Amino acid sequence: MVNFVGAGPGAKDLVTIRAYKLIASAGIIIYAGSLVNPELLGYAGSGCQFYNSAEMTLEEVINVMADGSRKGIEVVRLHTGDPCIYGAIREQMDKLDALGIPYTYCPGVSSFCGAAASLNLEYTLPGVSQSVIITRMEGRTPVPEKESIESFAAHNASMVLFLSAGMAGELSHKLISGGYPGDTPAVIVYKATWEDEEKYICTIETLEETAKKHNITRMALIIIGDVLAPARYNRSELYNPYFTTGYREAVKKE
Ligand code: SAH
Helix, strand or coil, X not given: CEEEEECECCCCCCCCHHHHHHHHCCCEEEECCCCCCHHHHHHCCCCCEEEEHHHCCHHHHHHHHHHHHHCCCCEEEEECECCCCCCCCHHHHHHHHHHCCCEEEECCCCHHHHHHHHHCCCCCCCCCCCCEEEEECCCCCXXXXXXXXXXXXXXXXXXXXXXXXXXXXXXXXXXXXXCCCCCCEEEEEECCCCCCCEEEEEECCCHHHHHHHCCCCCCEEEEECHXXXXXXXXXXXXXXXXXXXXXXXXXXXX
């Protein structure tokens, strides 16, 4: 059996119990060496074989999986954060399907959640933003034209940019030309939840100078939006004493 497992954002205790058990019982672990905290590999049993996928092609990864599963070895494919975000898991699953190799999928804490925890941040503040746009600047992987940064910026919603810290200047221009005011709060979070985490609050206008000043080009998220420093926000109706919910009667106004 092959198990796709979310490794969480970095801190070694931010994995699920299921992920921990899968790692502990794996005979082979293929991990994304560029991002996964190597300390997580310490949960593996003795005799486990490790492969760093950063140095492998998709075909090599599949060969290791196929070989392992033919021998009845439990294989863990360890992806940073949650595999559903920029994890390139679909292409692996399709190849495993073609080979008739079964697999499971264990979710993890995505880095955008880890970063929110580090900032005590709620992305969805009533009266400020009720949506989170997760996207990236175009790199080697093209982004569909209808998903341009400018078009998303027009919403002024909370926004999280993966894989874009090295392009902060260009990003800033696109966000502003799309309709975000230049003084909208922004934050760069480097290695969220790791021991050497760094976070820098700035504005959209100062994103590039902030990234350059602290030499941040990778392993970082850029978070944009008024939710970072709201002038005001509304209380939630769910916990409003004068609002009846499925679980609680409203308090009568005097
Ligand atoms: N599946 C992962 C994302 C993989 S794409 C997840 O759910 O988080 C790799 C990008 O994720 C990095 O370039 C960076 O933008 C972001 N990233 C991953 N871990 C991070 C962390 N601990 N802190 C900040 N950004 C992180």
